[in-house]
Every structure is written in structure tokens, then in C-alpha cells.
Amino acid sequence: MSDPLIIAGREFRSRLFLGTAGYPNRKIMLDSVAASGSEMVTASIRRISLAGDDESLADLIPKDIHFLPNTAGCQTAKDAILTAELAREALGTNWVKIEVIGDRELLYPDTDELIKATEALVAKGFVVLPYCTEDPVVCRKLADAGAAAVMPLGSLIGSGLGISNPHLIELVCARSPVPVVLDAGIGTASDAALAMELGCSAVLLNTAVSKAQDPVLMAKAMRAGVEGGRAARLAGRIPKIAHAEPSSPQFGLVGT
């Protein structure tokens, strides 16, 4: 079945985007990326180590996989904008995951700064995917500001708590004029499947794979979860009812 995801004119066969941080080693990271089937991975932009002990992520990732650089850790629109511009120069992509954090412990998005950064970067020709709260009004404002997709959180970054508020995610999906990518909080494959069943266009996750006991196997599980959830969404689930509905025929019962 051909069911491509299109964001800003770029077509994806995989609806899973994978983070590259926190794996036990480089080989497991690369094997996990391969097992996930992801066509786009995230990267961060950091000051270079002048001790010369950095690894060059850009030279590690296979050429056919896109980068989605992030602005993780930025606390103002100004810093996020400069980080995005550095990312564009460093990685040769105008795509950016905008993260503007309003609380260092919760890593919770600062919506005012996020909207400001989105408007500014769209004006500079970026394809902006903002990491945001699962608030239908915020998501609409970001889409109005020109975001190519919105990326509401399932729960706090790295928490593995899954989707705290599935009803809100469903509402965001139903009302969003742009694709919705569930970002943050995924703990296991059923969370990824649920995101897709609720109507998300894709899932972005990192820690659930990188910190799993077997990251490569979890990457494979996430791929299956996303594919299963997407198929279920397209298939159309049955309505929930509060009583039993027999599935076997009601005539010809033995003994009657």
C-alpha cells in the first residue's frame, strides 16, 4: 500500500523519525537507525570540542537519510534562530526542529518564544517543525505562523510516560491543517502505535530506543508499532460500546 507522508513537499515512506543521542555506542546507533527504517534523524548543534575529541555525526549517517537538526536547550527565540542558521550551514538543510525551552527541569516548550522563532525562521526560508505543547490553539497558531508540521509532546522529554492526554492529541490531529508529528514521551511500541491511531502523521522518538536494553530490537519494534498504528487508523476502528456484542451467530445454538 502506498501511503507516503509529505511534509513541505518532501515524501517519506517511513513515518518514524529517530533521534541519534544516547546510544551505548556508534554501531548500535547506526544499526538502530537502519532497523527503524527512518528516513530522517535528528541532530543537535553544539560548540566544537577544541580538544579534538568530537565525532562527526554528519559523516556517519548514510547519505540517503535526511537530517533534522534541532535547537535543543535554547531558551530564547534569538538563540534558537542562530542555532537554526548554524545548523543550515553545518548540515546543508533548511529543515529544523525548533525547541525553545521554558523550564530547564521539565524541558517544557516556551510557547511565546516558539511562535516568535517559527515566524522568524519561516521568513528566512526554513522548513520549521516546532516541538510544542499538545494544545490545539498553540498548534493552530504555529501552523498559522508557517510551521510545516507541528510536533506536540506526548509527555515530558525522555520520560517514557507515553501519551498523557490522548484526547488532546486526537483533537490536535483532527483540527491541524499541517501534519502532526508526536514528539517526546514515547516509552514503548504501543505508545507509538497509539499516536498513529489517534491520527498523528508520524512519530519522533529517541530515548525509548537509545536507552532500551536492546536498542536495535526496540527500533524494529517502533517501526512495527508505527506501521501497525497507521494501518489501524486507515482501516477505521470499531466504535467503543459499553455492552457485549456477540461475534458468533446467534441462531442454531446447540441445545436450543
Next chain:
Amino acid sequence: MTQATLNAQFRLNGQDEPLTAATLAALLAEKAVDTGQKGIAVALNGAVVPRAEWPTTQLHPGDSVEIVRARQGG
């Protein structure tokens, strides 16, 4: 070299340093940054300097330079 240039300082990745390089390209060479690798970018005083302009971009006392690299991220 005059006393003034010997004392000239600039900021590199948030740290004050003596300014000894004349251009961004010279600074990168001085710091042994492998510019053949992908994923490196430079900002001068808050604005990105494209790779092609590194050799011709002069450094001055008080400048603030950021050298960054794409790294693993979520």
C-alpha cells in the same frame, strides 16, 4: 607585533582568548579544526559566516566567535 595586539582578546565559544589569528580560516587552522569534515559551522558576532567566506573574514579584538558541530541529538 605591538603591545596592543599582544593584549588583544576575543571570545571563542564563550571563553576569552588572546587573538593571534588574522582570519577565521587561520583561527580554524590554529585550533586544528578539520574543516574537511562535514557538519561544522561558524558564527561571528551572532551571524553565520558561510564556509566560502572563512578565508577572507578578518578577526578583530572583542569579536565573539562560535565554532559548532552537528552532534548526536534528539
